Amino acid sequence: MMNKPLRPGNSAAIEELRALLGEHLSTGPSILDAHGRDQGYAEQHLPDAVVFPGSTQEVSQIVKICARHGCPVIPYGTGTSLEGQVIPVSGGISLDLSRMNRVIDIHEKDLDAVVQPGVTRTQLNDALRSSGLMFTVDPGADASMGGMASTRASGTNTVRYGTIRENILALEVVLPDGEIIRTGSRARKSASGYDLTHLFIGSEGTLGIITELTVRLHGLPESILAATCAFPTISAAVDTVIMAIQCGLPMARIELLDEVQMRGMNLLHSDLGLQETPYLFLEFHGSETGVKEQVETFREIADGFEATDFQFAARMEDRNRLWAARHQAYFAAKALRPGASGLVTDCCVPISELARCIHRTKQAIGISGLVAPLTGHVGDGNFHLVILVDPDDAADLRAAQDLAGTINRIALSLGGTVTGEHGVGTGKRKYMEAEHGAAYALMQRLKAAIDPDGIMNPGKMV
Amino acid sequence: MMNKPLRPGNSAAIEELRALLGEHLSTGPSILDAHGRDQGYAEQHLPDAVVFPGSTQEVSQIVKICARHGCPVIPYGTGTSLEGQVIPVSGGISLDLSRMNRVIDIHEKDLDAVVQPGVTRTQLNDALRSSGLMFTVDPGADASMGGMASTRASGTNTVRYGTIRENILALEVVLPDGEIIRTGSRARKSASGYDLTHLFIGSEGTLGIITELTVRLHGLPESILAATCAFPTISAAVDTVIMAIQCGLPMARIELLDEVQMRGMNLLHSDLGLQETPYLFLEFHGSETGVKEQVETFREIADGFEATDFQFAARMEDRNRLWAARHQAYFAAKALRPGASGLVTDCCVPISELARCIHRTKQAIGISGLVAPLTGHVGDGNFHLVILVDPDDAADLRAAQDLAGTINRIALSLGGTVTGEHGVGTGKRKYMEAEHGAAYALMQRLKAAIDPDGIMNPGKMV
Incomplete structure (x- = not known):
């Protein structure tokens, strides 16, 4: 990644910032490199410098200096965004908040x-x-x-x-x-x-x-019980969740994993002994009797949708093993295509449309010929695909991006959103007008009213 | 209430609106009168006309006409605001949405x-x-x-x-x-x-x-149980609630009524047979066993704070009787001073500061010499006084307003807000800067960005 020539305003800002911050400003190549990317697919762009403020007052001073010079300021937390949010697409100062961690x-x-x-x-x-x-x-x-x-x-x-x-x-x-x-x-x-x-x-x-x-x-709940159960189809799993929510069952977690994701899970965690069919991973929080009652009610509902293979984990280490496996879904997905990296989608629809959305999504995956396991926060109507791509194959990446685009359009057509939880950044900006219509122009007016010179994280969202 | 002379712009707008809306525009005196007040204490101001749109498109057309003529538009629902929100303080069009009720x-x-x-x-x-x-x-x-x-x-x-x-x-x-x-x-x-x-x-x-x-x-919960219990002090009632919340007890309602309010309740509902000491009115929602468990846990906690006089109501008619009494708290309050009307306060503080806030409030009431029963959504840290005033006695009203001001300042000093749920309108505008500091200027910038000509409900909030 080449760095562009430094804008004179940015250069002047950096001089002032260096005087203010001393060692808490860095232009070291490895620091710039780390602050030029996130965990997603957006192209790397280096900041001109990285600052590490220690207080709100220092943040304020930094921003005042940058504002005077029209120098972009890009806030940076842990760099784990997925849509390019932390990437300085037009240079400027990456403002790393890791020292403000009290x-x-x-x-x-x-x-x-x-x-x-x-x-x-x-x-x-x-x-x-x-x-x-x-x-x-x-x-x-x-x-x-x-x-x-x-x-x-x-x-x-x-x-x-x-x-x-x-x-x-x-x-x-x-x-x-x-x-x-x-x-x-x-x-x-x-x-x-x-x-x-x-x-x-x-x-x-x-x-x-x-x-x-x-x-x-x-x-912290008095009692926690984790559970898994298998379903013949994704619709059966989704209908179970809908009915459980309608019954007012206060489930703490309800995660869907499709049969492709489960195949990856078994590659990574052969000890879990789960089938390669859609699963729900659940967690119930409450009093001891409350949790028991929740589980019974859930099981009755799930039985009605032909659920099988109920397994329960009450001990903390068993629960942790289960949820560690769920949290490693991304790596399990990657196990399906060694060497591949994953392009992650994030759409979210009304739960009544979730089964339909997933059905159409799977048709689109089939047409694409790609491997794309699915995990979902099914209680919220939000699901992710990890579309597996060869990072060195431009055609592969393009096909994955086309698939992601198809899925985003499906979600919008079903009254949903292109991002349930990963945000817009640079990656999803192109969908904003389709999703928000005339409201997008209002967002841009708000941006102009609050940040008239456009120095705050330019090129993102609006 | 005299009406001011009609601004030429308003007059032109009304002519256009009449052509658009026909019978759904009114300048009848009783209609203007009803749309010139709310249920609070703000001075009446009449609108120049009231419009009754039947659709979003019609609302849009009305607003376009008003925007062209710089004519104020004041949305109106049921007119039950308490801080003057619906009052056309500088004339214009009251936009009554009662026909859009589908x-x-x-x-x-x-x-x-x-x-x-x-x-x-x-x-x-x-x-x-x-x-x-x-x-x-x-x-x-x-x-x-x-x-x-x-x-x-x-x-x-x-x-x-x-x-x-x-x-x-x-x-x-x-x-x-x-x-x-x-x-x-x-x-x-x-x-x-x-x-x-x-x-x-x-x-x-x-x-x-x-x-x-x-x-x-x-x-709708499977099972509902209402309950009341008495406490020796308000602090004991508040501490009970804090501990119940910390224990994760999912109470659906927790209402505090002080001893003054209880005296009014007994005047209005002699059949309730409650003591004149602070009370909590509660409601538990859940499964049958879940509700039982909640009640037991709550009772254990309350016992620790010397609660007495537990009463339970499971049957719907008994619950309704209890909550009807709670919802009529305003009228019960007024029974304490027949002929008086009530000035209602609405501050809200972190729950850890609630007992202190109420203590200081009661001191202020004592100094004022006024009668002001207290009811509180204690789980939210929000409480109301109904300060009883003689509507024909200007000194009395001024004393009540002074007391309200004192209480609002107490709430702000304890990290709270002057309004938990009634809003700002004209009545609480004077506290906005004290509550929000520099953020208030940002609110004004947003107002200017979205409504540059200031036609939407002018004179309110910002």
Whole structure:
């Protein structure tokens, strides 16, 4: 990856930033390289420099300097985005928040915590260990809180505990002119003023930089039971989930894995002893009797849809083994085509349309001739394909991208969205107009109102 | 209430609107009078005309006409706002959405419904009767869906089911230039684009007019049990609630009534036979065994805080009697001072600060010499005073307003908000800067970007 010639404004900004930050500014090649890519498929672009602020005040000073010089600022958490969100497509400063990684406060009575944006989800849960509380949003990566907020992340617990959208009470944000604002409060609800908190959640660093978050916590359940069961068809699995939700069953996790994904799982985890047919992986949270009751009700419903091979895991190590296998789905998928890498899709539809969406998706996979195992947060109507591609074969990659495009159009035609949890970045920008229609122009007006010079993460989302 | 002379622009707009709408435009004195007030304390101001559109297209045409003439547009639902939200403070057109009252679709598998903004909450629940589903947001009034969305309403079920903020998936909105946009989709989650849905929720008609809503529904619980119990002090009641929440007890309702409110309740409902000491009114939802277990756990916790006088109501008529009494709290309060009317406060603080906030509030009431019973959605940290005032005594009203101001400042000093669920309107505008600091200026920038001519509900919120 060649670097473009440095814009004079950027160069002047870097000089000022170096004076401010000293060793906390880097232009070392390996640092630039790491901040020029993410975990997805977008092309690498190097930042002109990487800064590592230690405080909100420092973020504000950095942004003020960059604003004065029209130098782009790209917030960076753990670099685990999948749609190019952290990539400096037109150069500028990568603003790495990893030094701002302090858990500031845990309020046990209020079930909330105040954290800096560089705190990761496992770090927060480690800090909560003695409190009996947990932070529930769990994307595949050990992402940072600021990054998860910025891409409106979710994960396997969403059906019960919500996405990050429902788990943030308040933010501190540095605006594109360097001003520091606070949105929301620790009060559980408020009818006061425009909902700026939700405006910044999911805005991918294009409106400002999140420098502090107040997040909701949940009590650790008294009892947890994990389970798996097999279904003859994906429709049977989906119908089981729909009925369980309609019955008000408060399942904590309901994950779908299709027969192709299960073949990969068996290659990676031969000890699980599961069949190569669609499976649900489930978890039930509650009191001891509550969990038992949930499982019984679920089993009755699933029996009605010809489920087989029920297996339960109550002990923590067995549960962890099961969920570790689920969380490694990406690597299991890759085991199906050694040497391949995976292009991941992320559409989400109303759950009543999920079976139809998956059916059409599978027809499209068949036509493409590609291998693309499927996993789904089925309670939310969200599913991923890992389309396996040979990274050195341009035709293969193009076919995968065509398939992804087909699937995104199917999701939109069924009243869904092209991204349930991975975000827009550069990768999904081309679908924004189709998904949002005239509302997309309003988004662009908001961007122009908040960041008139367009220095915040340019080239993303809007 | 005298009407001001008609602005020429408004007059021209009304002529065009009359040609468009015929009998669905009114300038009749009683219609103007009804659309010039709400249920709160703000001064009456008459609209120049009231329009009753029948469709989104008609709303768009009306707004285009008004925009061309710079004529204010004030959306109107059921007129049950408490902070002057529907009052045309500078004249213009009151846009009454009561004809747009169709439940368009109920998606039982997806647990959502699509409704027009004039549908009221009881109307939707009536339409859901055969589906086994319910819409849970329940402010005191039988408000319209558009109105509840616009003021970010909540109610007694929030602790379990969330405010309206968590119960709206998508909106259709007519912007201040008449353009129609759709925000969100029926997919349960999305990481695509700025969260316009939440930007319009709580914006009190200052950014556009909500013309359709997709709302979340919840399954009717298999079993419901209501309960009441008495506490020696408010702190004991609050501590009980905090511990119950920490234990993960999924209570559906937890309402606090103080000893003054209980005295009013006994005046109005002598048959309830309750003591004049702080009470919690509760409701548990779940399976039959789940509810039993919840009640047992709750009772154990409450016993630890010296609760007495447990009473339970499982039969629907007994539950309804209890909750009818709770919902009539306002009238019970007024029974304490016959002839008085009530000025209602609405602050909300982190629950760990609630006992302290109430303690300081009671000190302030004592100093004021006023009678002000207290009810609280204690699980959310939100409580209301009904400050009883003689409507014909200006000094009395001023003292009540001073007391309300003191309480709002107490809430802000404890990290809370001046409004948990009633909104800002004209009544709480003066607190916005104190509550939001520099973020208030950003709200004003957003208002200017979306409604540059300021025709949407001018004089409210921003």
